[in-house]
Amino acid sequence: MKSHYQILIIGGGTGGIMTAAQLLNKDKNLEIGIIEPAQTHYYQPAWTLVGAGTYDYKKTAKPMAEVMPKGVDWIKDYATGFDADKNTVTTKTNGNVTYDYLVVAPGLVMEPSMIEGLPEALEKGIACSNYTNPEHTWETIKNFKGGNALFTQPTTPIKCGGAPQKIAYLAADYFRKNGLKDKTNVIFATPGSVIFGVKPVKDTLMKVIDRYGIHFKPFYAPYKIDVEKKIAHFNHTAPEENRCIINEGNELGEKMLGDADIQIPFDILHIAPPQAAPKFVRESNLVNAAGWLDVDHHSLQHNKYKNIFGLGDVAALPTAKTGAAIRKQVPVVVENILLLKNHKDNLNKSYNGYSSCPLVTGYGKMVLAEFDYQNNFTPDPKLKQMLVFNSAKEHWRLWMLKKYMLPNLYWNKMLKGKNV
Ligand SMILES: Cc1cc2nc3c(=O)[nH]c(=O)nc-3n(C[C@H](O)[C@H](O)[C@H](O)COP(=O)(O)OP(=O)(O)OC[C@H]3O[C@@H](n4cnc5c(N)ncnc54)[C@H](O)[C@@H]3O)c2cc1C
Numbered sequence: 206m207k208s209h210y211q212i213l214i215i216g217g218g219t220g221g222i223m224t225a226a227q228l229l230n231k232d233k234n235l236e237i238g239i240i241e242p243a244q245t246h247y248y249q250p251a252w253t254l255v256g257a258g259t260y261d262y263k264k265t266a267k268p269m270a271e272v273m274p275k276g277v278d279w280i281k282d283y284a285t286g287f288d289a290d291k292n293t294v295t296t297k298t299n300g301n302v303t304y305d306y307l308v309v310a311p312g313l314v315m316e317p318s319m320i321e322g323l324p325e326a327l328e329k330g331i332a333c334s335n336y337t338n339p340e341h342t343w344e345t346i347k348n349f350k351g352g353n354a355l356f357t358q359p360t361t362p363i364k365c366g367g368a369p370q371k372i373a374y375l376a377a378d379y380f381r382k383n384g385l386k387d388k389t390n391v392i393f394a395t396p397g398s399v400i401f402g403v404k405p406v407k408d409t410l411m412k413v414i415d416r417y418g419i420h421f422k423p424f425y426a427p428y429k430i431d432v433e434k435k436i437a438h439f440n441h442t443a444p445e446e447n448r449c450i451i452n453e454g455n456e457l458g459e460k461m462l463g464d465a466d467i468q469i470p471f472d473i474l475h476i477a478p479p480q481a482a483p484k485f486v487r488e489s490n491l492v493n494a495a496g497w498l499d500v501d502h503h504s505l506q507h508n509k510y511k512n513i514f515g516l517g518d519v520a521a522l523p524t525a526k527t528g529a530a531i532r533k534q535v536p537v538v539v540e541n542i543l544l545l546k547n548h549k550d551n552l553n554k555s556y557n558g559y560s561s562c563p564l565v566t567g568y569g570k571m572v573l574a575e576f577d578y579q580n581n582f583t584p585d586p587k588l589k590q591m592l593v594f595n596s597a598k599e600h601w602r603l604w605m606l607k608k609y610m611l612p613n614l615y616w617n618k619m620l621k622g623k624n625v
Pocket of ligand 1: 215216217218219220221240241242243248249250251252253282283284285310311312313335336364365368483485516517518519526527528529530531561562563
Protein backbone atom coordinates (compact mmCIF):
# COMPACT_ATOMS: atom_id res chain seq x y z
CA MET A 206 0.00 0.00 0.00
CA LYS A 207 1.35 3.40 -0.96
CA SER A 208 0.87 6.54 1.06
CA HIS A 209 0.45 8.75 -2.02
CA TYR A 210 -1.75 8.37 -5.11
CA GLN A 211 -2.17 10.43 -8.23
CA ILE A 212 -5.89 9.90 -7.81
CA LEU A 213 -7.44 8.92 -4.50
CA ILE A 214 -11.10 7.92 -4.40
CA ILE A 215 -13.17 7.70 -1.23
CA GLY A 216 -15.88 5.06 -1.61
CA GLY A 217 -16.15 1.94 -3.76
CA GLY A 218 -19.84 2.31 -4.48
CA THR A 219 -21.47 3.18 -7.78
CA GLY A 220 -19.65 6.50 -8.17
CA GLY A 221 -16.22 5.43 -6.95
CA ILE A 222 -15.95 2.22 -8.96
CA MET A 223 -17.27 3.76 -12.17
CA THR A 224 -14.87 6.69 -11.88
CA ALA A 225 -11.85 4.44 -11.31
CA ALA A 226 -12.84 2.13 -14.16
CA GLN A 227 -13.32 4.97 -16.64
CA LEU A 228 -10.06 6.64 -15.60
CA LEU A 229 -8.15 3.40 -16.15
CA ASN A 230 -9.83 2.85 -19.49
CA LYS A 231 -8.41 6.23 -20.56
CA ASP A 232 -4.96 5.66 -19.06
CA LYS A 233 -4.04 2.34 -17.51
CA ASN A 234 -0.89 3.76 -15.94
CA LEU A 235 -2.72 6.04 -13.54
CA GLU A 236 -1.97 5.37 -9.88
CA ILE A 237 -5.36 5.11 -8.24
CA GLY A 238 -6.28 4.17 -4.69
CA ILE A 239 -9.81 3.52 -3.48
CA ILE A 240 -10.55 3.76 0.23
CA GLU A 241 -13.47 1.39 0.88
CA PRO A 242 -14.15 -0.57 4.07
CA ALA A 243 -17.02 -2.79 2.87
CA GLN A 244 -16.56 -6.34 1.62
CA THR A 245 -19.77 -6.26 -0.43
CA HIS A 246 -20.97 -3.98 -3.22
CA TYR A 247 -24.75 -3.66 -3.65
CA TYR A 248 -26.90 -2.87 -6.64
CA GLN A 249 -29.38 -0.85 -4.58
CA PRO A 250 -31.89 0.00 -7.35
CA ALA A 251 -33.15 -3.60 -7.27
CA TRP A 252 -34.03 -3.32 -3.56
CA THR A 253 -37.41 -1.88 -4.59
CA LEU A 254 -38.14 -5.16 -6.37
CA VAL A 255 -36.79 -7.20 -3.45
CA GLY A 256 -39.23 -5.36 -1.17
CA ALA A 257 -42.05 -6.45 -3.45
CA GLY A 258 -40.95 -10.08 -3.54
CA THR A 259 -39.98 -10.08 -7.19
CA TYR A 260 -36.16 -10.05 -7.02
CA ASP A 261 -33.66 -12.12 -5.08
CA TYR A 262 -31.72 -9.99 -2.56
CA LYS A 263 -28.65 -12.19 -3.01
CA LYS A 264 -28.48 -11.11 -6.63
CA THR A 265 -28.12 -7.47 -5.57
CA ALA A 266 -24.77 -8.18 -3.88
CA LYS A 267 -21.30 -8.99 -5.19
CA PRO A 268 -18.00 -9.24 -3.35
CA MET A 269 -16.22 -5.89 -3.46
CA ALA A 270 -13.12 -7.70 -4.71
CA GLU A 271 -15.00 -8.62 -7.89
CA VAL A 272 -15.97 -5.08 -8.78
CA MET A 273 -12.66 -3.38 -7.93
CA PRO A 274 -11.10 -2.49 -11.28
CA LYS A 275 -7.82 -4.26 -11.95
CA GLY A 276 -4.95 -1.88 -11.44
CA VAL A 277 -6.32 0.09 -8.48
CA ASP A 278 -5.12 -0.28 -4.92
CA TRP A 279 -8.02 -1.15 -2.66
CA ILE A 280 -7.35 0.46 0.71
CA LYS A 281 -9.60 -1.57 3.02
CA ASP A 282 -10.30 1.17 5.50
CA TYR A 283 -12.55 4.05 6.49
CA ALA A 284 -11.72 7.60 5.51
CA THR A 285 -12.08 9.59 8.72
CA GLY A 286 -11.25 13.17 7.75
CA PHE A 287 -9.60 15.64 5.40
CA ASP A 288 -6.77 18.10 5.48
CA ALA A 289 -7.47 19.52 2.06
CA ASP A 290 -4.83 22.24 2.38
CA LYS A 291 -2.26 19.45 2.63
CA ASN A 292 -3.91 17.13 0.05
CA THR A 293 -4.41 14.57 2.77
CA VAL A 294 -7.13 12.13 3.78
CA THR A 295 -6.93 10.50 7.20
CA THR A 296 -8.00 6.88 7.64
CA LYS A 297 -9.01 4.78 10.60
CA THR A 298 -6.13 2.32 10.58
CA ASN A 299 -3.81 3.16 7.65
CA GLY A 300 -2.75 6.65 8.72
CA ASN A 301 -2.64 9.51 6.22
CA VAL A 302 -2.95 9.08 2.48
CA THR A 303 -2.01 11.97 0.19
CA TYR A 304 -3.14 12.67 -3.35
CA ASP A 305 -2.78 14.88 -6.42
CA TYR A 306 -6.53 14.61 -7.10
CA LEU A 307 -9.27 13.46 -4.80
CA VAL A 308 -12.70 12.08 -5.70
CA VAL A 309 -15.15 12.08 -2.80
CA ALA A 310 -17.86 9.43 -3.30
CA PRO A 311 -18.78 7.81 0.05
CA GLY A 312 -22.52 8.04 -0.59
CA LEU A 313 -24.81 9.02 2.27
CA VAL A 314 -25.90 7.56 5.59
CA MET A 315 -29.27 6.79 7.14
CA GLU A 316 -30.08 9.00 10.14
CA PRO A 317 -33.24 7.43 11.57
CA SER A 318 -32.74 9.24 14.89
CA MET A 319 -33.89 12.46 13.21
CA ILE A 320 -37.43 11.07 13.61
CA GLU A 321 -38.37 10.32 17.21
CA GLY A 322 -39.09 6.63 17.72
CA LEU A 323 -37.89 5.58 14.27
CA PRO A 324 -34.70 3.77 15.37
CA GLU A 325 -36.79 1.63 17.73
CA ALA A 326 -39.54 1.14 15.13
CA LEU A 327 -37.00 -0.17 12.61
CA GLU A 328 -35.19 -2.27 15.18
CA LYS A 329 -38.38 -3.94 16.40
CA GLY A 330 -39.72 -4.40 12.88
CA ILE A 331 -42.71 -2.11 13.52
CA ALA A 332 -41.59 -0.09 10.51
CA CYS A 333 -40.02 -1.52 7.38
CA SER A 334 -37.80 0.16 4.82
CA ASN A 335 -36.38 -0.77 1.46
CA TYR A 336 -33.51 1.55 2.37
CA THR A 337 -32.35 -0.63 5.25
CA ASN A 338 -33.81 -4.12 4.84
CA PRO A 339 -35.86 -4.81 1.70
CA GLU A 340 -36.35 -8.49 2.60
CA HIS A 341 -38.15 -7.37 5.76
CA THR A 342 -40.37 -5.09 3.65
CA TRP A 343 -41.47 -8.10 1.64
CA GLU A 344 -42.18 -10.13 4.80
CA THR A 345 -44.28 -7.22 6.06
CA ILE A 346 -46.28 -6.83 2.85
CA LYS A 347 -46.79 -10.58 2.47
CA ASN A 348 -48.10 -10.96 6.03
CA PHE A 349 -50.41 -7.94 5.92
CA LYS A 350 -54.05 -8.79 6.57
CA GLY A 351 -55.69 -5.41 5.96
CA GLY A 352 -55.95 -2.00 7.64
CA ASN A 353 -53.83 1.10 7.10
CA ALA A 354 -50.76 0.57 4.97
CA LEU A 355 -48.83 3.80 5.40
CA PHE A 356 -45.93 4.84 3.16
CA THR A 357 -43.92 7.95 3.89
CA GLN A 358 -40.61 9.78 3.49
CA PRO A 359 -38.62 12.42 5.41
CA THR A 360 -37.91 16.08 4.77
CA THR A 361 -34.17 15.51 4.15
CA PRO A 362 -32.84 14.73 0.68
CA ILE A 363 -32.92 10.97 0.09
CA LYS A 364 -31.43 8.68 -2.49
CA CYS A 365 -33.77 7.76 -5.30
CA GLY A 366 -36.55 10.14 -4.31
CA GLY A 367 -39.09 7.95 -6.12
CA ALA A 368 -38.37 4.78 -4.12
CA PRO A 369 -40.84 5.52 -1.26
CA GLN A 370 -43.74 5.76 -3.69
CA LYS A 371 -42.66 2.85 -5.91
CA ILE A 372 -43.11 0.42 -3.05
CA ALA A 373 -46.52 1.97 -2.30
CA TYR A 374 -47.67 1.19 -5.85
CA LEU A 375 -46.27 -2.33 -5.76
CA ALA A 376 -47.89 -3.02 -2.40
CA ALA A 377 -51.23 -1.60 -3.62
CA ASP A 378 -51.01 -3.87 -6.66
CA TYR A 379 -50.16 -6.86 -4.46
CA PHE A 380 -53.08 -6.16 -2.07
CA ARG A 381 -55.44 -5.79 -5.06
CA LYS A 382 -54.30 -9.09 -6.57
CA ASN A 383 -54.65 -10.86 -3.22
CA GLY A 384 -58.17 -9.74 -2.38
CA LEU A 385 -57.16 -7.22 0.28
CA LYS A 386 -58.13 -4.03 -1.55
CA ASP A 387 -61.50 -3.54 0.20
CA LYS A 388 -59.98 -4.07 3.64
CA THR A 389 -57.04 -1.78 3.06
CA ASN A 390 -56.26 1.94 3.00
CA VAL A 391 -53.02 2.56 1.17
CA ILE A 392 -51.75 5.99 2.21
CA PHE A 393 -48.83 7.83 0.67
CA ALA A 394 -47.82 10.79 2.84
CA THR A 395 -44.98 13.03 1.66
CA PRO A 396 -43.57 16.40 2.73
CA GLY A 397 -43.54 17.39 -0.96
CA SER A 398 -46.25 19.40 -2.65
CA VAL A 399 -46.68 17.14 -5.69
CA ILE A 400 -46.28 13.44 -6.39
CA PHE A 401 -43.41 14.11 -8.84
CA GLY A 402 -41.78 17.28 -10.13
CA VAL A 403 -41.78 16.40 -13.84
CA LYS A 404 -45.12 17.32 -15.38
CA PRO A 405 -45.89 14.47 -17.83
CA VAL A 406 -44.74 11.91 -15.23
CA LYS A 407 -46.82 13.55 -12.53
CA ASP A 408 -49.91 13.32 -14.75
CA THR A 409 -49.43 9.57 -15.19
CA LEU A 410 -48.74 9.02 -11.49
CA MET A 411 -51.90 10.83 -10.44
CA LYS A 412 -53.83 8.37 -12.61
CA VAL A 413 -51.97 5.47 -11.00
CA ILE A 414 -52.91 6.83 -7.56
CA ASP A 415 -56.57 7.02 -8.65
CA ARG A 416 -56.48 3.51 -10.06
CA TYR A 417 -55.32 2.01 -6.78
CA GLY A 418 -57.43 4.37 -4.66
CA ILE A 419 -54.33 5.50 -2.78
CA HIS A 420 -54.88 8.29 -0.24
CA PHE A 421 -52.32 10.83 -1.38
CA LYS A 422 -51.24 13.27 1.35
CA PRO A 423 -48.89 16.03 0.21
CA PHE A 424 -47.27 18.41 2.76
CA TYR A 425 -46.99 15.66 5.42
CA ALA A 426 -43.63 15.67 7.21
CA PRO A 427 -43.19 12.72 9.60
CA TYR A 428 -41.54 13.66 12.90
CA LYS A 429 -42.42 10.92 15.36
CA ILE A 430 -43.36 7.24 15.36
CA ASP A 431 -45.26 5.98 18.37
CA VAL A 432 -44.07 2.39 18.47
CA GLU A 433 -46.51 1.25 21.19
CA LYS A 434 -49.65 2.68 19.62
CA LYS A 435 -48.50 2.29 16.00
CA ILE A 436 -49.25 5.89 15.14
CA ALA A 437 -47.19 8.11 12.85
CA HIS A 438 -47.11 11.81 13.70
CA PHE A 439 -46.74 14.47 11.02
CA ASN A 440 -46.30 18.21 10.76
CA HIS A 441 -48.22 19.83 7.98
CA THR A 442 -45.75 21.79 5.85
CA ALA A 443 -48.46 23.98 4.27
CA PRO A 444 -51.02 24.46 7.06
CA GLU A 445 -53.35 26.62 4.99
CA GLU A 446 -54.01 23.60 2.75
CA ASN A 447 -54.78 21.42 5.72
CA ARG A 448 -58.52 21.51 5.60
CA CYS A 449 -58.91 18.99 2.82
CA ILE A 450 -57.92 16.13 5.09
CA ILE A 451 -60.74 16.49 7.59
CA ASN A 452 -63.32 14.53 5.61
CA GLU A 453 -61.00 11.65 5.02
CA GLY A 454 -60.05 11.56 8.66
CA ASN A 455 -62.69 9.12 9.75
CA GLU A 456 -61.99 6.36 7.30
CA LEU A 457 -58.30 6.33 8.07
CA GLY A 458 -58.66 7.08 11.76
CA GLU A 459 -56.59 10.19 11.11
CA LYS A 460 -56.57 12.86 13.82
CA MET A 461 -55.58 16.45 13.46
CA LEU A 462 -54.47 18.15 16.63
CA GLY A 463 -53.46 21.44 15.01
CA ASP A 464 -51.00 21.91 12.15
CA ALA A 465 -48.15 20.64 14.21
CA ASP A 466 -49.60 17.24 14.97
CA ILE A 467 -51.47 15.08 12.52
CA GLN A 468 -51.70 11.45 13.56
CA ILE A 469 -52.22 8.48 11.30
CA PRO A 470 -52.57 5.01 12.83
CA PHE A 471 -50.95 2.27 10.80
CA ASP A 472 -50.98 -1.49 10.51
CA ILE A 473 -47.89 -1.44 8.37
CA LEU A 474 -45.48 1.41 7.88
CA HIS A 475 -42.86 1.75 5.15
CA ILE A 476 -40.54 4.70 5.60
CA ALA A 477 -37.46 6.16 3.99
CA PRO A 478 -35.32 7.21 6.98
CA PRO A 479 -33.87 10.73 7.03
CA GLN A 480 -30.52 10.80 5.25
CA ALA A 481 -27.35 12.89 5.43
CA ALA A 482 -23.77 13.01 4.19
CA PRO A 483 -21.46 10.70 6.21
CA LYS A 484 -20.29 12.30 9.46
CA PHE A 485 -16.63 12.65 8.44
CA VAL A 486 -17.76 14.66 5.41
CA ARG A 487 -20.39 16.66 7.30
CA GLU A 488 -17.82 17.68 9.91
CA SER A 489 -15.19 18.69 7.35
CA ASN A 490 -14.63 22.08 5.73
CA LEU A 491 -15.72 20.67 2.36
CA VAL A 492 -19.47 21.02 2.80
CA ASN A 493 -22.11 23.64 2.15
CA ALA A 494 -24.42 25.01 4.85
CA ALA A 495 -26.74 22.02 4.51
CA GLY A 496 -23.86 19.59 5.12
CA TRP A 497 -23.41 18.17 1.59
CA LEU A 498 -20.17 18.18 -0.42
CA ASP A 499 -19.89 21.63 -1.97
CA VAL A 500 -19.19 21.09 -5.66
CA ASP A 501 -19.88 23.09 -8.81
CA HIS A 502 -23.19 21.90 -10.25
CA HIS A 503 -21.83 21.52 -13.78
CA SER A 504 -18.12 20.61 -13.50
CA LEU A 505 -18.42 18.70 -10.17
CA GLN A 506 -15.21 20.37 -9.03
CA HIS A 507 -15.10 21.38 -5.39
CA ASN A 508 -15.96 25.06 -5.03
CA LYS A 509 -12.89 25.80 -2.90
CA TYR A 510 -10.33 23.05 -3.56
CA LYS A 511 -9.70 22.74 -7.28
CA ASN A 512 -8.09 19.28 -7.11
CA ILE A 513 -11.12 17.78 -5.36
CA PHE A 514 -14.18 16.44 -7.16
CA GLY A 515 -17.36 14.96 -5.76
CA LEU A 516 -20.18 12.95 -7.20
CA GLY A 517 -23.03 10.68 -6.29
CA ASP A 518 -25.20 10.80 -3.19
CA VAL A 519 -22.76 12.86 -1.10
CA ALA A 520 -22.69 15.79 -3.52
CA ALA A 521 -24.70 18.99 -3.03
CA LEU A 522 -26.39 18.83 -6.41
CA PRO A 523 -30.00 19.99 -6.79
CA THR A 524 -31.16 16.88 -8.60
CA ALA A 525 -32.27 13.37 -7.64
CA LYS A 526 -29.57 11.24 -6.01
CA THR A 527 -29.46 8.15 -8.23
CA GLY A 528 -27.09 5.75 -9.94
CA ALA A 529 -28.51 7.02 -13.23
CA ALA A 530 -27.32 10.52 -12.35
CA ILE A 531 -23.88 9.13 -11.53
CA ARG A 532 -23.73 7.55 -14.99
CA LYS A 533 -23.73 11.08 -16.44
CA GLN A 534 -21.54 12.60 -13.72
CA VAL A 535 -18.63 10.19 -14.01
CA PRO A 536 -17.48 11.14 -17.56
CA VAL A 537 -17.43 14.82 -16.51
CA VAL A 538 -15.29 14.11 -13.42
CA VAL A 539 -12.96 11.84 -15.39
CA GLU A 540 -12.46 14.34 -18.18
CA ASN A 541 -11.88 17.19 -15.76
CA ILE A 542 -9.26 15.35 -13.73
CA LEU A 543 -7.40 14.42 -16.90
CA LEU A 544 -7.63 18.01 -18.18
CA LEU A 545 -6.19 19.38 -14.94
CA LYS A 546 -3.50 16.74 -14.95
CA ASN A 547 -2.50 17.95 -18.40
CA HIS A 548 -2.38 21.54 -17.11
CA LYS A 549 -5.53 22.59 -18.92
CA ASP A 550 -8.17 24.49 -17.03
CA ASN A 551 -11.00 24.78 -19.55
CA LEU A 552 -13.08 22.28 -17.63
CA ASN A 553 -16.03 20.27 -18.92
CA LYS A 554 -19.07 21.91 -17.39
CA SER A 555 -21.65 19.85 -19.18
CA TYR A 556 -23.39 18.02 -16.33
CA ASN A 557 -26.93 19.35 -16.60
CA GLY A 558 -28.46 17.67 -13.57
CA TYR A 559 -29.56 14.62 -15.53
CA SER A 560 -31.11 12.03 -13.30
CA SER A 561 -33.68 9.39 -13.80
CA CYS A 562 -36.16 7.53 -11.71
CA PRO A 563 -37.64 4.23 -12.84
CA LEU A 564 -41.08 4.54 -11.30
CA VAL A 565 -42.38 1.04 -11.00
CA THR A 566 -46.16 1.46 -10.84
CA GLY A 567 -47.17 -2.17 -10.42
CA TYR A 568 -45.95 -5.69 -11.22
CA GLY A 569 -45.07 -5.51 -14.94
CA LYS A 570 -45.51 -1.75 -15.24
CA MET A 571 -43.13 1.16 -15.17
CA VAL A 572 -42.77 4.84 -16.07
CA LEU A 573 -39.27 6.18 -16.69
CA ALA A 574 -38.76 9.73 -15.45
CA GLU A 575 -35.63 11.28 -16.96
CA PHE A 576 -35.03 14.95 -16.22
CA ASP A 577 -32.49 17.74 -15.65
CA TYR A 578 -31.91 20.55 -13.14
CA GLN A 579 -34.96 22.39 -14.49
CA ASN A 580 -37.18 19.30 -14.22
CA ASN A 581 -37.51 19.17 -18.00
CA PHE A 582 -38.57 15.74 -19.18
CA THR A 583 -35.55 14.46 -21.17
CA PRO A 584 -36.21 10.90 -22.36
CA ASP A 585 -33.28 8.98 -23.81
CA PRO A 586 -33.74 8.69 -27.60
CA LYS A 587 -32.45 5.08 -27.33
CA LEU A 588 -35.78 4.09 -25.75
CA LYS A 589 -37.30 4.18 -29.23
CA GLN A 590 -35.10 1.22 -30.16
CA MET A 591 -36.92 -0.63 -27.40
CA LEU A 592 -40.23 0.45 -28.96
CA VAL A 593 -40.98 2.74 -26.05
CA PHE A 594 -42.17 5.98 -27.62
CA ASN A 595 -43.52 7.69 -24.53
CA SER A 596 -41.69 6.77 -21.34
CA ALA A 597 -43.92 9.10 -19.29
CA LYS A 598 -46.62 6.45 -19.70
CA GLU A 599 -46.68 3.01 -18.08
CA HIS A 600 -45.09 0.31 -20.17
CA TRP A 601 -44.19 -3.36 -19.56
CA ARG A 602 -41.06 -2.98 -21.67
CA LEU A 603 -39.80 -0.45 -19.12
CA TRP A 604 -40.42 -3.01 -16.38
CA MET A 605 -38.28 -5.46 -18.34
CA LEU A 606 -35.62 -2.78 -18.57
CA LYS A 607 -35.69 -2.32 -14.78
CA LYS A 608 -35.81 -5.96 -13.80
CA TYR A 609 -33.48 -7.53 -16.34
CA MET A 610 -31.56 -5.09 -18.53
CA LEU A 611 -30.40 -2.45 -16.04
CA PRO A 612 -28.87 -4.87 -13.50
CA ASN A 613 -27.01 -6.52 -16.33
CA LEU A 614 -25.80 -3.19 -17.72
CA TYR A 615 -24.75 -2.14 -14.23
CA TRP A 616 -22.57 -5.13 -13.41
CA ASN A 617 -21.18 -5.76 -16.87
CA LYS A 618 -20.82 -2.34 -18.43
CA MET A 619 -21.16 0.57 -16.03
CA LEU A 620 -18.90 -0.81 -13.31
CA LYS A 621 -16.37 -1.74 -16.00
CA GLY A 622 -16.21 1.86 -17.16
CA LYS A 623 -17.86 1.20 -20.50
CA ASN A 624 -20.17 3.69 -22.15
CA VAL A 625 -23.85 2.80 -21.96
C1 LIG B 1 -34.21 1.46 -2.16
C2 LIG B 1 -33.34 2.15 -3.17
C3 LIG B 1 -33.78 2.24 -4.49
C4 LIG B 1 -33.01 2.87 -5.43
N1 LIG B 1 -33.46 2.90 -6.74
C5 LIG B 1 -32.68 3.45 -7.70
C6 LIG B 1 -33.06 3.38 -9.06
O1 LIG B 1 -34.09 2.81 -9.40
N2 LIG B 1 -32.25 3.93 -9.99
C7 LIG B 1 -31.08 4.55 -9.66
O2 LIG B 1 -30.37 5.02 -10.54
N3 LIG B 1 -30.68 4.64 -8.37
C8 LIG B 1 -31.45 4.10 -7.39
N4 LIG B 1 -31.04 4.13 -6.07
C9 LIG B 1 -29.91 5.03 -5.69
C10 LIG B 1 -28.53 4.52 -6.00
O3 LIG B 1 -28.37 3.21 -5.54
C11 LIG B 1 -27.53 5.47 -5.36
O4 LIG B 1 -27.82 6.78 -5.78
C12 LIG B 1 -26.09 5.14 -5.72
O5 LIG B 1 -25.75 3.84 -5.31
C13 LIG B 1 -25.16 6.14 -5.07
O6 LIG B 1 -23.84 5.85 -5.37
P1 LIG B 1 -22.65 6.43 -4.49
O7 LIG B 1 -21.39 5.95 -5.13
O8 LIG B 1 -22.84 7.88 -4.27
O9 LIG B 1 -22.89 5.74 -3.08
P2 LIG B 1 -22.94 4.18 -2.74
O10 LIG B 1 -23.19 3.36 -3.97
O11 LIG B 1 -23.91 4.04 -1.62
O12 LIG B 1 -21.47 3.85 -2.27
C14 LIG B 1 -20.82 4.52 -1.22
C15 LIG B 1 -19.63 3.67 -0.81
O13 LIG B 1 -18.80 4.43 0.07
C16 LIG B 1 -18.38 3.60 1.12
N5 LIG B 1 -18.08 4.41 2.29
C17 LIG B 1 -18.95 4.89 3.21
N6 LIG B 1 -18.28 5.53 4.19
C18 LIG B 1 -16.97 5.45 3.87
C19 LIG B 1 -15.78 5.93 4.49
N7 LIG B 1 -15.80 6.58 5.67
N8 LIG B 1 -14.60 5.69 3.89
C20 LIG B 1 -14.55 5.03 2.71
N9 LIG B 1 -15.64 4.55 2.09
C21 LIG B 1 -16.84 4.76 2.67
C22 LIG B 1 -19.54 2.65 1.35
O14 LIG B 1 -19.11 1.45 1.99
C23 LIG B 1 -20.03 2.41 -0.07
O15 LIG B 1 -19.44 1.29 -0.66
C24 LIG B 1 -31.77 3.46 -5.09
C25 LIG B 1 -31.31 3.35 -3.77
C26 LIG B 1 -32.07 2.70 -2.82
C27 LIG B 1 -31.57 2.58 -1.41
